[in-house]
Amino acid sequence: xxxxxxxxxxxxxxxxxxxxxxxxxxxxxxxxxxxxxxxxxxxxxxxxxxxxxxxxxxxxxxxxxx
Numbered sequence: 001x002x003x004x005x006x007x008x009x010x011x012x013x014x015x016x017x018x019x020x021x022x023x024x025x026x027x028x029x030x031x032x033x034x035x036x037x038x039x040x041x042x043x044x045x046x047x048x049x050x051x052x053x054x055x056x057x058x059x060x061x062x063x064x065x066x
Contacts, residue, residue: 019031033046033050
Protein backbone atom coordinates (compact mmCIF):
# COMPACT_ATOMS: atom_id res chain seq x y z
CA UNK A 1 0.00 0.00 0.00
CA UNK A 2 1.39 3.37 -1.00
CA UNK A 3 0.26 6.23 1.19
CA UNK A 4 1.60 9.77 1.05
CA UNK A 5 0.74 12.63 3.41
CA UNK A 6 -0.94 15.63 1.76
CA UNK A 7 1.55 17.56 -0.35
CA UNK A 8 3.90 14.61 -0.87
CA UNK A 9 4.08 12.18 -3.73
CA UNK A 10 1.82 12.24 -6.74
CA UNK A 11 2.52 14.41 -9.74
CA UNK A 12 3.87 17.94 -9.74
CA UNK A 13 2.10 20.76 -11.54
CA UNK A 14 4.08 22.61 -14.16
CA UNK A 15 4.81 26.32 -13.94
CA UNK A 16 2.11 27.18 -16.46
CA UNK A 17 -0.47 25.19 -14.47
CA UNK A 18 0.53 26.86 -11.19
CA UNK A 19 0.16 30.28 -12.82
CA UNK A 20 -3.20 29.35 -14.32
CA UNK A 21 -4.52 27.96 -11.02
CA UNK A 22 -3.31 31.08 -9.17
CA UNK A 23 -5.31 33.27 -11.51
CA UNK A 24 -8.45 31.13 -11.55
CA UNK A 25 -8.54 30.35 -7.83
CA UNK A 26 -7.08 33.47 -6.21
CA UNK A 27 -7.01 36.24 -8.81
CA UNK A 28 -3.19 36.35 -8.70
CA UNK A 29 -1.50 36.99 -12.03
CA UNK A 30 2.06 35.79 -12.59
CA UNK A 31 3.36 36.84 -15.99
CA UNK A 32 6.82 37.31 -17.43
CA UNK A 33 7.62 40.63 -19.05
CA UNK A 34 9.28 38.52 -21.76
CA UNK A 35 6.27 36.24 -22.45
CA UNK A 36 6.16 35.67 -26.21
CA UNK A 37 2.35 35.42 -26.16
CA UNK A 38 2.06 39.11 -25.32
CA UNK A 39 2.25 41.98 -27.78
CA UNK A 40 4.75 44.79 -27.24
CA UNK A 41 2.14 47.12 -25.64
CA UNK A 42 1.06 44.32 -23.28
CA UNK A 43 4.68 43.58 -22.26
CA UNK A 44 5.27 47.29 -21.73
CA UNK A 45 2.19 47.52 -19.49
CA UNK A 46 3.44 44.56 -17.43
CA UNK A 47 6.86 46.23 -17.11
CA UNK A 48 5.33 49.53 -16.01
CA UNK A 49 3.10 47.85 -13.42
CA UNK A 50 6.06 45.87 -12.08
CA UNK A 51 8.17 49.02 -11.78
CA UNK A 52 5.36 50.89 -10.05
CA UNK A 53 4.82 48.15 -7.49
CA UNK A 54 8.38 46.88 -6.96
CA UNK A 55 10.84 49.34 -8.54
CA UNK A 56 13.14 49.03 -11.53
CA UNK A 57 14.74 45.68 -12.30
CA UNK A 58 18.49 45.35 -12.26
CA UNK A 59 20.18 44.06 -15.39
CA UNK A 60 23.29 41.95 -15.77
CA UNK A 61 25.14 45.15 -16.79
CA UNK A 62 24.18 46.76 -13.48
CA UNK A 63 25.77 43.87 -11.61
CA UNK A 64 29.04 44.11 -13.57
CA UNK A 65 29.66 47.70 -12.48
CA UNK A 66 29.26 46.98 -8.78
